[in-house]
Amino acid sequence: MKSLNANQRKRWLGLLLVIIVCMLGLSSPIQHFAAFPNEIRLFSGQLKQLDYGMPVHAQVTVDSQTLRVNGSTDRSLSINLNKPLSIESSQSGKTTMKLKLFGKIPFKTVRVNVVPDLRVIPGGQTIGVKVKSAGIMVVGHHQVVDAKGTKVSPGEQAKLQLGDLIVRINGKYVNEVHKVAEMAEVAGDTKQPLHLTVKRGSRLFETKLLPVFDSEDRAWRLGLYIRDSAAGVGTLTFYAPDQGVYGALGHVITDMDTQTPIEVGEGQILQSNVTSINKSQNGEPGEKRAQFVKESKVLGNIERNTSFGIFGKMKELPSHSYNDQSVPVAFAEEVKEGPAQLLTVVNGQKVERFNVEIVHVTKQQSPATKGMVIKITDRRLLEQTGGIVQGMSGSPIIQDGKLIGAVTHVFVNDPTSGYGCFIEWMLQDAGVLLKPASLNLKVA
Numbered sequence: 001m002k003s004l005n006a007n008q009r010k011r012w013l014g015l016l017l018v019i020i021v022c023m024l025g026l027s028s029p030i031q032h033f034a035a036f037p038n039e040i041r042l043f044s045g046q047l048k049q050l051d052y053g054m055p056v057h058a059q060v061t062v063d064s065q066t067l068r069v070n071g072s073t074d075r076s077l078s079i080n081l082n083k084p085l086s087i088e089s090s091q092s093g094k095t096t097m098k099l100k101l102f103g104k105i106p107f108k109t110v111r112v113n114v115v116p117d118l119r120v121i122p123g124g125q126t127i128g129v130k131v132k133s134a135g136i137m138v139v140g141h142h143q144v145v146d147a148k149g150t151k152v153s154p155g156e157q158a159k160l161q162l163g164d165l166i167v168r169i170n171g172k173y174v175n176e177v178h179k180v181a182e183m184a185e186v187a188g189d190t191k192q193p194l195h196l197t198v199k200r201g202s203r204l205f206e207t208k209l210l211p212v213f214d215s216e217d218r219a220w221r222l223g224l225y226i227r228d229s230a231a232g233v234g235t236l237t238f239y240a241p242d243q244g245v246y247g248a249l250g251h252v253i254t255d256m257d258t259q260t261p262i263e264v265g266e267g268q269i270l271q272s273n274v275t276s277i278n279k280s281q282n283g284e285p286g287e288k289r290a291q292f293v294k295e296s297k298v299l300g301n302i303e304r305n306t307s308f309g310i311f312g313k314m315k316e317l318p319s320h321s322y323n324d325q326s327v328p329v330a331f332a333e334e335v336k337e338g339p340a341q342l343l344t345v346v347n348g349q350k351v352e353r354f355n356v357e358i359v360h361v362t363k364q365q366s367p368a369t370k371g372m373v374i375k376i377t378d379r380r381l382l383e384q385t386g387g388i389v390q391g392m393s394g395s396p397i398i399q400d401g402k403l404i405g406a407v408t409h410v411f412v413n414d415p416t417s418g419y420g421c422f423i424e425w426m427l428q429d430a431g432v433l434l435k436p437a438s439l440n441l442k443v444a
Contacts, residue, residue, distance in 0.1 A: 041331050042087070042331075043117045044090055044116055045088070045117050046117070047086055048087050051085070057079070057081070057102060058079055058100060058101050058103070058107060059077070059079075059099070060085075060098070061076045061098045061100075062098075066089050066093065067089045067097065068087065070086055071086065095111075115433070115434070118328070118427070119327060119328055120241075120326055121239045121241060121323075121326050122323070122396040123236030123237050123238055124235065124321070124345065125349065126233055126273070126290055126345045127233065127236050127272050127299065127318070128290070129268075129302070130231050130268045131230045131253060131262055131310075132228065132266045133227070133228055133230070134165070135165040135199065136165065136166040136167075136180055136226050137164075137228065138162055138164040138166065138226060139162060139225045139227050139257040140162060141160075145214060146212050146213065152212055154211060154223040155209065155222050156223060158196065159207055160198065160207070165199040166180075166226070167204075175265050177227070177228045185220050187210070188212075188220030194208065194211070195208055196208070209222060227257075232253075233272050233290040234393055234394045235248065235344060235392060235394035235395045236269075236318065236394060237309065237426060238427075240427075241326065244313055244315065245313055245430050245431065245432060246430070247309055247310075247427070248310050248311075249310050249394040250394045250407060250408040250421050251309060251369060251393055252307050262305055264302055264310075267302030267305075267310070267312070268301060269302065269310070269312070270292050271297065271299060272292055272293060273290060274290045274345050274391075275289050278389070279389070280387045282415065283413060285412060286390065288346075288391030299314060300313055300315070308425050308426045311430045311431070321351060329403045329404075329433075330423065331424055332364055332425075333363070334404070335358065335399065335404045335422060339399075340355075340356050340374070341353050341398045341399075342354045342355075342381075342396070342398075342407065343396045346381070354378035354380065355377050356376055356377055357377050358373070359373050359375050364422070369408055369409075369425075371405060371421045373418070373420075374407065374417065376388065388410035388411075388415055388416070388417070390410070392407055393406070393409070394406050397423075404423055406420060406426060407419075408421050
């Protein structure tokens with residue numbers, strides 16, 4: 001009986017400890033401590049407020065006079081955590097801020113990283129995109145009927161796969177389909193195989209391909225469908241005038257047949273004019289129909305094609321902007337759920353502003369494309385487009401006067417909603433915002 005009582009006491013004691021731990025985890029002091037960030041990032045000159053509602057006094061000590069706490073440059077300052085805590089710095093650099101409750105109990109050490117101020121001009125203009133790949137893209141196989149009537153594919157025999165990039169033939173760099181055809185004719189006539197250098201993902205390998213004479217077409221064939229370029233329309237996201245660079249699209253350009261990213265050899269962006277809209281419907285995303293304008297007038301080049309769009313040099317802001325004034329940008333952790341605005345074109349070249357709602361924000365520790373879920377709430381835009389349509393990707397998203405991101409994808413079964421990426425990741429790929437050494441952040 002005594003043993004049974006002892007076991008019961010142990011179980012009750014264990015249950016009591018679990019309840020105490022749960023209560024502590026749900027208590028306001030523990031929650032406030034967990035909410036306090038380990039690291040804060042801000043642009044020089046930016047005023048940031050932290051509001052944690054803790055009814056206690058604290059002593060704040062900073063290791064640099066460049067950081068102003070509640071408007072003061074004092075290295076040590078007594079504050080009330082029940083009121084908003086403001087920090088600001090006019091100089092870039094790193095510093096630390098230590099908080100002690102009641103001036104004695106160590107509470108938190110916060111790393112403060114101040115980066116140079118950055119302002120960009122939001123885009124919204126529809127642009128034409130022309131891309132030349134850094135080689136010859138393999139987009140399919142086909143069978144060639146040889147002199148014996150046998151169907152063969154030299155490309156398959158050479159172990160070439162869809163998505164491969166042929167970068168050299170017989171040691172020479174190639175990125176034009178017509179030159180490949182010429183080299184195939186010579187190889188066929190001389191019975192000498194072509195020596196190919198092929199890129200598959202990040203790996204290079206060598207292979208040989210002997211063209212076969214097509215008895216039906218009377219020409220030497222590789223048994224491959226190949227492509228050297230792509231073209232389409234998208235939306236300009238931003239222009240950074242101080243650096244002379246731009247970012248657009250918000251997602252990678254892929255080959256339409258293989259869905260593999262196109263490795264850019266060279267490319268251009270041009271002015272484009274929206275002629276009509278094919279409205280989105282559930283299960284069937286719509287699209288902007290557009291045509292290039294003044295193809296001789298190149299707006300900029302294309303230097304990179306990444307998961308977050310295309311980037312390159314641009315000498316001046318394209319015409320028809322919604323507002324040619326620069327705006328501040330937001331770090332990923334500053335984006336919040338709530339109302340925002342979208343800049344895009346639905347007719348001609350006029351950039352308009354439409355209301356959207358940020359319905360979900362993903363707390364990302366590293367760059368990823370699906371940073372937020374947005375919903376179109378503007379009745380005018382819904383009437384004209386049915387929601388998000390193809391060609392709208394890259395449309396800049398503004399919240400509280402800051403550029404926070406760009407539209408990237410539409411939900412097929414609900415075209416009023418879609419994904420957006422954080423502008424921070426696009427700015428990093430554009431080379432105008434340095435990648436931080438640490439992204440161990442919490443929402444401030």
